[in-house]
Amino acid sequence: MKKIYFILFSFLSLFISILFINNVNAMTDEINNDYQWGGYSYTIEYDNDTVEIKAINNNSSTTYVYPITKKNFAVYWWSNYIRVVQTDEDYFYINSSNQRWVDSNGVDDFRNTTNLSGGVLYMQQTNGFDTNVSTFSASGFMQGYQSSGGQAFTTTDVLDYSTNTVLYDTNFTRFTPGYNYLFKWQDGMYFINSTNIIIANVNANVTPAYSKTIYCYAPSVPPGVTVNRPFDDNRYCNFYYSDFDNTMENNLSSSFIYQLQFDNDKDGETIKLENNKYYSVMYRVMGVINPLPSNIQVEYSDTSIYGYNLVDVLPHYAGSYTDYQLVFKAENVPSNVNLKNITIFNNQPLSYYTSSIDDDFSLGIYYYYKFTTYDTEPSSSDLEDEYRNLGLDIGSDGDGAFFNRFTLNSHGLSTFITIPLRLLRSFVSTGSNADACTPLTIPFPHTNSTITIPCMREYLSNALGNLFTIFQFIVSGLICYRVGIGYFRTIKELQNPSDDKIEVVDL
Amino acid sequence: MISAIVNIVVSFVIFCCNLILAPIDLLINNYLPNLTDIFTYVDNFINMIIDNVPFALNLTLLPTWLIVVIVDYLIFKFTIKPIVSIVKIAMKWFDRLKL
Numbered sequence: 158m159k160k161i162y163f164i165l166f167s168f169l170s171l172f173i174s175i176l177f178i179n180n181v182n183a184m185t186d187e188i189n190n191d192y193q194w195g196g197y198s199y200t201i202e203y204d205n206d207t208v209e210i211k212a213i214n215n216n217s218s219t220t221y222v223y224p225i226t227k228k229n230f231a232v233y234w235w236s237n238y239i240r241v242v243q244t245d246e247d248y249f250y251i252n253s254s255n256q257r258w259v260d261s262n263g264v265d266d267f268r269n270t271t272n273l274s275g276g277v278l279y280m281q282q283t284n285g286f287d288t289n290v291s292t293f294s295a296s297g298f299m300q301g302y303q304s305s306g307g308q309a310f311t312t313t314d315v316l317d318y319s320t321n322t323v324l325y326d327t328n329f330t331r332f333t334p335g336y337n338y339l340f341k342w343q344d345g346m347y348f349i350n351s352t353n354i355i356i357a358n359v360n361a362n363v364t365p366a367y368s369k370t371i372y373c374y375a376p377s378v379p380p381g382v383t384v385n386r387p388f389d390d391n392r393y394c395n396f397y398y399s400d401f402d403n404t405m406e407n408n409l410s411s412s413f414i415y416q417l418q419f420d421n422d423k424d425g426e427t428i429k430l431e432n433n434k435y436y437s438v439m440y441r442v443m444g445v446i447n448p449l450p451s452n453i454q455v456e457y458s459d460t461s462i463y464g465y466n467l468v469d470v471l472p473h474y475a476g477s478y479t480d481y482q483l484v485f486k487a488e489n490v491p492s493n494v495n496l497k498n499i500t501i502f503n504n505q506p507l508s509y510y511t512s513s514i515d516d517d518f519s520l521g522i523y524y525y526y527k528f529t530t531y532d533t534e535p536s537s538s539d540l541e542d543e544y545r546n547l548g549l550d551i552g553s554d555g556d557g558a559f560f561n562r563f564t565l566n567s568h569g570l571s572t573f574i575t576i577p578l579r580l581l582r583s584f585v586s587t588g589s590n591a592d593a594c595t596p597l598t599i600p601f602p603h604t605n606s607t608i609t610i611p612c613m614r615e616y617l618s619n620a621l622g623n624l625f626t627i628f629q630f631i632v633s634g635l636i637c638y639r640v641g642i643g644y645f646r647t648i649k650e651l652q653n654p655s656d657d658k659i660e661v662v663d664l
Numbered sequence: 665m666i667s668a669i670v671n672i673v674v675s676f677v678i679f680c681c682n683l684i685l686a687p688i689d690l691l692i693n694n695y696l697p698n699l700t701d702i703f704t705y706v707d708n709f710i711n712m713i714i715d716n717v718p719f720a721l722n723l724t725l726l727p728t729w730l731i732v733v734i735v736d737y738l739i740f741k742f743t744i745k746p747i748v749s750i751v752k753i754a755m756k757w758f759d760r761l762k763l
Contacts, residue, residue: 570692571685572707575678582674583714584735594722612722633730640737647741651748
């Protein structure tokens, strides 16, 4: 046994050494990346029929104006040039030879080229984000993963679009409820679709390419709920992300938006809001940091949009996700129209998120839970009861969840009594769902900064590639051998007919 | 399967513990509020540890399926002896009843 530990320790030391070397290289890349931007900052403004790009450095600023004449356009960086490509189609394509965006005729329809030392990526639709334009896709290379259901991702579900001419098609963006999605992209990858927006950086000219990962959680809709899918589309990943500078951020939007879309309540009934009544909505947001929502907007089936001020927000933080209960009061509600969706605004700027998350992150979607009507303003205890009655973990209803729904107040003596049992349950449930790791965020004392430790298995797997696979292969073999011996030994001991004693110490 | 059974059993035992101790918890909560605070801090601490169990398991660098195998093996190892003993006792009772 000591030899096995020695071998394991040796391997671990070796991989830590390689990891350290990789980190040194990463630091060098980061410095190069700053240099390649050449001290330029860029702003892009869109004004109905023109795009204006302003490149600024310490000595001068230059403005380039591009007239927009087609349905969709994109502004992107390529080989030290800012390019604008336009198309009347819903998609952009990637030219397989030079990796530039082209329209459906394969034409690289850029209007101007300007020698700029630096890069910027940007996409916009001519009619803004809420149009009937179904999908916008572009650039770089992307890998998409769709889970086979539940929370786990399997390698057989990998969809690799890195070698395809079309980056990805509309089918890929039609997220299926109950499935989870993971996206990885490199080297200037991003995409937008009409109401669902994902923009990713991304330090386009870094070698090796910089990459990030988004985990996109498609909602698992409770039984009896029909979710309204705009434009006959199952897109649910209503989040966006950018690590551009603040100017870019402001051009896109100042708010972080979640949108709950449904046309029936939990029991399948049409939802009609009545004046002077209170309504609560429960939903889940996946993400490490989720500040309180600041306002909501209610849209009816007649496409009218009305603002409603929040009355109360009750968050339930739970590590990798937050369950929210929102309460709002309906006033000036039109009659004879059905509720279509509720958009939830969050006034925190994107930098609030990006400054706190340095690497891969999961941020996204809600599970729509419940829509409840109150005649009078519900108290906090009413909301707590409602939340508790619904169950604490509806999104992943697993073994033993039945008992969780009857959770009593455990802030007492029972806390101590049940500690070993809760730990045991945690190990058992983690064993069956071992991919549930979330990066560990530790705050530095007396500062506002935090350090994030990524999930080491995924991190090392990306950093070391096949070496890590070989390491796992060897370690798995040794441990499986030991487990096999253990099984045989245990069964052999059971075959002793005279041994019917239970050693309490062994338990 | 074994994991699911253990999970259900453990959840049931926790539920029973909470139910039985609920009156005592209520007394402490109402008459010794400071003690309740201490319990709450301990509870938060334990919850923090439990929340990070997946991270700690991930830190072992073992593949997912291997962690499942190890957990199942440990459950088997620590539960098979009591189960076999219970079966033996039940068979002894059955034999005596036959007489």
